[in-house]
Amino acid sequence: MTGLGAVRPLATATQARLWAAEQLTPGTGELNVPVALRLRGPLDSDALVRALRALAARHESLRSTFALDTRGRLRWTAHGPEHFRVEVVDLTDRPDPHAAAQRLVEDVAWRPFDLASEVLRTAVLTLAPDDHVLVCAGHHVVFDDWSVAVFFRELEVLYAAALRGLDGARMLPPLAFGYTELSFEEQRLRSRGTLDDQVAYWAGQLAGAEPVAVPADRPRPTVRTAHADEHAFALPGPLVTRLTEVGRACGASPFMTLLAGFHALLRRWTGQTDITVGTLVTGRTTPEREKLITCLVNTLAIRSTAPKGVPFVDLLTGIRQRTLDAFAHQEAPYDQVVAALPEPAAGRRPLVQVTFELQNTTTDVAALRGGRGELPVFRGLATTAHPVPRLTARHDLELALGTGAGDAELSGRVVYPTDLFDAGTITAVVRDFRTLLDEVAADPHRPV
Structure with missing residues (x-):
């Protein structure tokens, strides 16, 4: 990997898009990605700080900054490990340590970032000798859900090593591929015309x-x-199993089947037959990429144009093929895809207004946010997710499904802007979604 601060490679397209989004919404913290853990037991704060610093030394993205060069191109700079700081705060003498901790958690989590000076902040808060909170907030420019999972998996190893006075870096496999290599790889794809071909497809x-x-x-x-709320719900295991069988008969994955159900709901709700739904891909297409802490997510716009009254299996078959084609062209940066489309009419909204996710690769991240999954295990400590209250809605409707409480069950949530929708409307839409899924699971040839 490249030496610390030796070069200033160009930002990737994903980083450039998120940096530009931050400039358009300054001071909001909308692109912050916070996680907080409650740690009960005999925490060794010094060892935890050493572990966090070792993690930053290992991942150059965590001590990076972003700025324009003299030609107006966004570049990334890795600084030395000393650039990364951990705030340690003792709250035991406060009249109400819990309230003080919550205020600090929310400040660390949602304080806006200046990307020219930092991309990650962390704090260790002591409420009592055996009660602590670890809060980490990264900007989305270097932090996505996959990164959060990598962050805490490696922090477990590094903390255990720090407790024993060992060099934790020796206990993790070396990173032969970093952000610099990622940037150069994207430039090679661009120079070969690969990205141009993919953009043309889209x-x-x-x-x-x-x-x-x-x-x-x-x-x-x-x-x-950014005013938003959410509606939580669940899809029972037997329904999910029947839908999986419907998909299997069409050669479709559960993701494709549930996405087709969402398309069918939107057709019924809006009366439109031309439906485009955005979905995120992790960008972790190689083993080397899977080890990185940085944002690699990209948006894919999955479109269906089936006529009215089409059987659900036909809608599903079409979405299956569109999804396969989309994943085969997932390297094309979404903002460049949008730029390649005809200039929208004045006042027209962006193409992707609704999004769908099936979160089946980051169950530990779900646990970090209070859902089902495995939380990090720190030696001698009981770990629970600590709430970081705040919601933002970047689209008109955001549907996410993930592992539920029972066998095969899926938990779901709809995030929506309260400027547009009442809670009762979203409740009714979710009820219609469940009804529609029951119908097509019982009769996949039902017109939708």
């Missing part, structure tokens, strides 16, 4: 597509706010 697939026009309870505000 331009053809999305030609003439219109945003999904979900019926809102109120007019869209002139200036978008």
Whole structure:
């Protein structure tokens, strides 16, 4: 890997997009990715700080900054390990340590980042000798859900080593591929025309597509706010099993089947037959990429144009093929895909207004946020997820499904902007989604 601060490679397309988004929403913290853990037991704070510093020394992205060069191109710089700081705060003498801790958690989590000076902040808060909170907040420019999982898996190893006075770096496999190599790899793809070919594919697939026009309870505000709420629900195991069987008969994965169900819901709710739904891919397409802490996510726009009254199995078959093609062209940066489409009419909204996720690769991240999954195990400590309250909605409707409490069950949540929707409307939409899934699971040839 490249030496510390030796070069300033170009930011990847993903980083450039997120950096630009931060400039458009300064001071909001919308792109912060926070996680907090409650640690009960005899925590060795010094060992935890050493472990966090070792993690930053290992991953150059955690001590990086972003800035434009003299030609207006965004570049990334890795600084030395001393650039990474951990705040340690003793709250035991406060009148209400828990309230003080929560204020600090929210400050660390949501304070806006200046990407020219830092991309990650961490704090270790002591409420009592046997009660602590670890809070970490990274900017999305270097932090995604996969990165969060890598961060805490490696922190477990490094903390255990620090307790024993060992060099934790020797207990983790070396990283032969880092952010510098990632940047150079993207430049090679661009120079060979690979990305241009993929962008051209998407331009053809999305030609003439219109945003999904979900019926809102109120007019869209002139200036978008981040005000949001969520509706949680569950899909029972027997229903999920039947849907899986429907998909298997069509050669479709559970992701494709549930995405087709969401398309069918949007067709019924909006009356549109041309539906485009955004979904995220992790970008972890090689073993080397799987080990990185950085943001590699990309948006894929999955479009269906089936006529009214089409049987669900036909809609599913079409979405299956579109999804396979999309994943085969997932390297094309979404902002470049959008730039390749015809210039939208003045005032027209972005193409992707609704999103869908099936979160089946980051169950430990779900646990970190209070859901089901495995939490990090720190020697001698009981670990629980600590709430970091705040929601933001970047789209009109965001549907996410993940591992539920029972066998085969899926938990779900819909995040929505309260500027547009009442809670009762979203409750009704989720109820309709469940009903529709029951119908197509019982009769996959049912018209949708």
